[in-house]
Amino acid sequence: MEAIEVKGMSKSFNGIKAVDSVSFSVHRGEIFGFLGPNGAGKTTTVRMLTGVIKPDSGEARVMGRDIVSDTQKVKEVLGVVPETANAYLDLTAWRNMMLIASLYNIPRREGERRATTLLKEFGIYERRSSKVKSFSKGMEQRLMLSMALVSDPEILFLDDPTSGLDVQSARVIRQRIKELQKEKKTVFLTSHNMQEVGEFCDRVGIINHGKMVTVDSPEHLRTRIGGSLAVEVKLDKAVDMSMLDFHPERVGDNYRIYTTEPHEVIRSIVGFATLNGLKILSLNVQSPSLEDVFVKLIGGSNEQ
Numbered sequence: 001m002e003a004i005e006v007k008g009m010s011k012s013f014n015g016i017k018a019v020d021s022v023s024f025s026v027h028r029g030e031i032f033g034f035l036g037p038n039g040a041g042k043t044t045t046v047r048m049l050t051g052v053i054k055p056d057s058g059e060a061r062v063m064g065r066d067i068v069s070d071t072q073k074v075k076e077v078l079g080v081v082p083e084t085a086n087a088y089l090d091l092t093a094w095r096n097m098m099l100i101a102s103l104y105n106i107p108r109r110e111g112e113r114r115a116t117t118l119l120k121e122f123g124i125y126e127r128r129s130s131k132v133k134s135f136s137k138g139m140e141q142r143l144m145l146s147m148a149l150v151s152d153p154e155i156l157f158l159d160d161p162t163s164g165l166d167v168q169s170a171r172v173i174r175q176r177i178k179e180l181q182k183e184k185k186t187v188f189l190t191s192h193n194m195q196e197v198g199e200f201c202d203r204v205g206i207i208n209h210g211k212m213v214t215v216d217s218p219e220h221l222r223t224r225i226g227g228s229l230a231v232e233v234k235l236d237k238a239v240d241m242s243m244l245d246f247h248p249e250r251v252g253d254n255y256r257i258y259t260t261e262p263h264e265v266i267r268s269i270v271g272f273a274t275l276n277g278l279k280i281l282s283l284n285v286q287s288p289s290l291e292d293v294f295v296k297l298i299g300g301s302n303e304q
């Protein structure tokens with residue numbers, strides 16, 4: 001059984017397809033990254049899979065349970081860190097944790113034990129008696145994750161969990177995701193952060209304008225774009241390199257060339273620079289980042 005199975009799922013708002021016949025599956029025990037620009041349909045997908053809204057068409061199963069006919073059962077096996085924090089601001093962190101525990105029918109003592117462990121782990125135990133409205137964004141987000149983990153869920157959905165957080169809070173959250181990976185839990189993580197997704201996701205699904213562009217491992221995605229390596233060069237003058245037979249792309253002050261034969265590209269660049277009396281300020285060969293892949297696959301159109 002797959003952890004998540006989605007077939008032809010769609011959702012429109014005011015006649016506009018936010019999610020357009022998306023199909024994919026997430027294996028059990030995998031960290032699945034769901035990557036896409038603003039408005040791509042990530043949150044809408046998460047909200048459908050977690051039973052907040054219903055799809056217009058198509059179907060999806062979470063741990064074998066139908067998200068429409070079995071919504072309650074689906075909710076029982078998952079934890080969610082939603083895009084916008086959903087704690088009660090006028091209640092204390094502790095009360096919020098207890099509310100979630102009772103929602104999941106966790107016995108009181110056990111709920112208290114779990115809440116204590118989690119709040120300590122995320123560095124908010126000392127502030128457990130403060131109202132959530134006094135929390136910083138980072139603390140609030142760490143509380144969200146604590147709340148999502150109280151029920152020890154089979155699947156954890158994290159909708160852009162580190163966006164807007166400082167380095168320290170983001171690191172605590174990423175660290176925990178890696179632990180969940182070791183515990184063989186399934187994690188569905190949406191993000192704009194390529195580095196984050198490339199760092200620990202087993203597979204990445206890329207969505208754009210509601211459509212799934214591709215699903216693959218970060219390594220495969222990197223090698224799939226027009227050659228497995230990128231040669232980056234910086235010359236002392238801005239020059240037109242378009243006459244070279246490979247097609248250099250301008251990236252800031254640098255030129256980047258994707259190639260499987262970096263030595264040939266380097267030879268041409270050196271020849272070109274010598275011929276034109278240019279100085280090479282830097283030259284290096286790198287494997288393309290996930291960001292390159294992303295831009296290549298969705299054609300660089302980042303606006304909705």
Ligand SMILES: Nc1ncnc2c1ncn2[C@@H]1O[C@H](COP(=O)(O)OP(=O)(O)OP(=O)(O)O)[C@@H](O)[C@H]1O
Nearest residue numbers: 013014018036037038039040041042043044045304
């Ligand atoms: N409740 C809603 N009512 C109307 N339109 C909506 C609603 N929710 C989402 N949309 C629209 O659906 C599209 C997809 O939005 P969604 O929030 O799923 O994108 P996203 O990938 O999560 O973006 P972001 O990266 O900015 O969080 C957008 O065009 C958005 O404006």
Ligand SMILES: [Mg+2]
Nearest residue numbers: 042043044083
């Ligand atoms: Mg979103």
